[in-house]
Amino acid sequence: MEIVITDHPEQVVADIISAEIAAGATTLGLATGSSPVDTYKELVRRHKEEGLSFAGINAVMLDEYVGLPPDHPESYARFIREHFSDHVDIGEVYPPDGMAEDAQAAADAYDELIKEVGPVDVQILGIGSNGHIGFNEPSSSLSSRTRIKTLTAKTREDNARFFDSIDEVPRHVITQGLGTICDAKHAVLVATGEGKADAIAAAVEGPLSASCPGSILQWHPNATIVVDEAAASKLRDADYYRYVYDNKPGN
Numbered sequence: 533m534e535i536v537i538t539d540h541p542e543q544v545v546a547d548i549i550s551a552e553i554a555a556g557a558t559t560l561g562l563a564t565g566s567s568p569v570d571t572y573k574e575l576v577r578r579h580k581e582e583g584l585s586f587a588g589i590n591a592v593m594l595d596e597y598v599g600l601p602p603d604h605p606e607s608y609a610r611f612i613r614e615h616f617s618d619h620v621d622i623g624e625v626y627p628p629d630g631m632a633e634d635a636q637a638a639a640d641a642y643d644e645l646i647k648e649v650g651p652v653d654v655q656i657l658g659i660g661s662n663g664h665i666g667f668n669e670p671s672s673s674l675s676s677r678t679r680i681k682t683l684t685a686k687t688r689e690d691n692a693r694f695f696d697s698i699d700e701v702p703r704h705v706i707t708q709g710l711g712t713i714c715d716a717k718h719a720v721l722v723a724t725g726e727g728k729a730d731a732i733a734a735a736v737e738g739p740l741s742a743s744c745p746g747s748i749l750q751w752h753p754n755a756t757i758v759v760d761e762a763a764a765s766k767l768r769d770a771d772y773y774r775y776v777y778d779n780k781p782g783n
């Protein structure tokens with residue numbers, strides 16, 4: 533893993549995505565949540581002001597709530613349109629179908645679609661305060677594929693801020709599995725704020741364990757963790773990561 537501690541995570545992630553596009557990326561993996569919002573803002577700015585083009589690129593998503601139609605204000609399909617795809621020249625963005633009558637069949641179909649559209653060249657990720665990535669809650673199989681998951685009480689509480697009340701937060705989701713996520717050629721996780729410090733410490737320096745699904749990135753051959761000082765504050769070896777990044781060949 534490469535760990536980047538920076539005051540401007542959105543610039544670092546946007547730089548990585550711009551470089552992957554320049555190197556020929558054709559499939560992006562998009563994440564929702566507040567963590568990547570500034571990155572999308574920066575990518576849109578680069579598109580409008582610097583000519584960064586997403587032409588010829590398609591995208592898949594990490595997850596979707598079961599039971600929310602794609603035009604629901606809190607559906608992840610809508611989130612991606614609002615924060616990113618409506619503002620750039622990207623091709624298709626394929627959302628999981630949270631309204632399918634048979635949600636598991638929709639999840640299976642989505643896993644197949646990712647294989648057809650993919651492989652994902654660069655997958656953006658956030659991390660939940662309990663260490664989840666996508667919606668792979670603790671105890672998720674490390675080799676899981678896209679499937680239905682039941683959200684923990686903690687995740688529903690964390691996400692209640694986006695809904696009028698906690699009762700409106702769906703209990704079930706379709707999420708790429710950890711195995712699906714790890715099929716991406718480059719996984720880039722962004723986290724900011726003190727609330728993510730424990731999750732980042734567990735994902736980066738804890739054991740590779742289903743108890744912290746984000747720790748699967750230790751196993752991924754090309755994972756970058758981009759964090760601000762607050763999210764890095766519980767990393768034991770932060771100084772070493774800074775040293776490695778500052779002395780990166782080619783930097």
Ligand SMILES: N[C@@H]1[C@@H](O)[C@H](O)[C@@H](COP(=O)(O)O)O[C@@H]1O
Pocket residue numbers: 563564565566567568594595657658659660661665666667687691
């Ligand atoms: N399913 C999403 C994740 O993809 C996201 O990374 C995480 C953190 O969200 P946030 O960035 O808002 O803290 O939780 C959400 O529920």
